[in-house]
Amino acid sequence: AAGVIQSPRHLIKEKRETATLKCYPIPRHDTVYWYQQGPGQDPQFLISFYEKMQSDKGSIPDRFSAQQFSDYHSELNMSSLELGDSALYFCASRIRGVTYEQYFGPGTRLTVT
Amino acid sequence: KNEVEQSPQNLTAQEGEFITINCSYSVGISALHWLQQHPGGGIVSLFMLSSGKKKHGRLIATINIQEKHSSLHITASHPRDSAVYICAARGSGGGADGLTFGKGTHLIIQP
Numbered sequence: 001a002a003g004v005i006q007s008p009r010h011l012i013k014e015k016r017e018t019a020t021l022k023c024y025p026i027p028r029h030d031t032v033y034w035y036q037q038g039p040g041q042d043p044q045f046l047i048s049f050y051e052k053m054q055s056d057k058g059s060i061p062d063r064f065s066a067q068q069f070s071d072y073h074s075e076l077n078m079s080s081l082e083l084g085d086s087a088l089y090f091c092a093s094r095i096r097g098v099t100y101e102q103y104f105g106p107g108t109r110l111t112v113t
Numbered sequence: 114k115n116e117v118e119q120s121p122q123n124l125t126a127q128e129g130e131f132i133t134i135n136c137s138y139s140v141g142i143s144a145l146h147w148l149q150q151h152p153g154g155g156i157v158s159l160f161m162l163s164s165g166k167k168k169h170g171r172l173i174a175t176i177n178i179q180e181k182h183s184s185l186h187i188t189a190s191h192p193r194d195s196a197v198y199i200c201a202a203r204g205s206g207g208g209a210d211g212l213t214f215g216k217g218t219h220l221i222i223q224p
Contacts, residue, residue, distance in 0.1 A: 033211060042199065043156075045211030056210035090156060100144035100163070100203055102212065106155040 002026055004105035006091050012111045013081050021076040021108045025093030031055065032074040033102060034066060035090040043090060049074055050096055081112045117202050119215035127223055132187040134218045136200035139181065144203040146212060147174050147185045151196045159185070159198075190222045 005024040034046040045058035049068035092102040116139040160174040176183040201212040
């Protein structure tokens with residue numbers, strides 16, 4: 001069965017650079033979530049989208065922005081990267097109105113040096 | 114904001130033992146997830162519960178909505194069950210879509 005796809009899987013950036021992470025939800029899933037998991041930390045919810053509109057917002061820094069496109073894939077744009085942004089970034093998806101169950105992608109490991 | 118507490122934080126057991134991991138939350142929820150994460154690895158969804166009990170193989174998850182408590186049980190534990198188990202709650206408000214995670218239970222099953 002198709003799963004959530006994230007790219008890239010690993011990314012190394014320097015401080016003050018920008019990064020773009022991509023998430024491709026399971027086919028027919030219309031809702032996408034972004035989570036950040038710092039080293040040794042529990043995941044934190046960043047932001048979610050449904051039908052290209054932001055549906056909920058968590059602890060996403062102002063330096064980050066995200067959007068969902070018409071094919072339901074989503075991109076998380078991160079600017080002015082800081083060392084503290086080094087983390088595993090998970091994307092999850094679900095079908096709104098059918099189930100609350102979220103299906104997680106493998107994550108993108110971002111290292112800021 | 115929902116607070117999700119898990120216990121124990123760390124658990125080491127012998128192969129074959131019955132394992133219980135507990136999760137409590139502070140405010141009403143619409144769903145609770147049990148997730149598994151291996152070191153450096155991705156997150157796998159084990160269960161999503163809004164009431165009652167679910168069973169999948171050797172794993173059983175229960176939830177008591179009135180007591181705001183859920184448990185994950187592993188029967189006949191095996192070293193391959195060693196992982197971090199995380200409970201995560203979805204709020205009950207219409208806009209409360211993101212999950213709030215517990216800090217995880219590090220489980221080690223020794224042969």
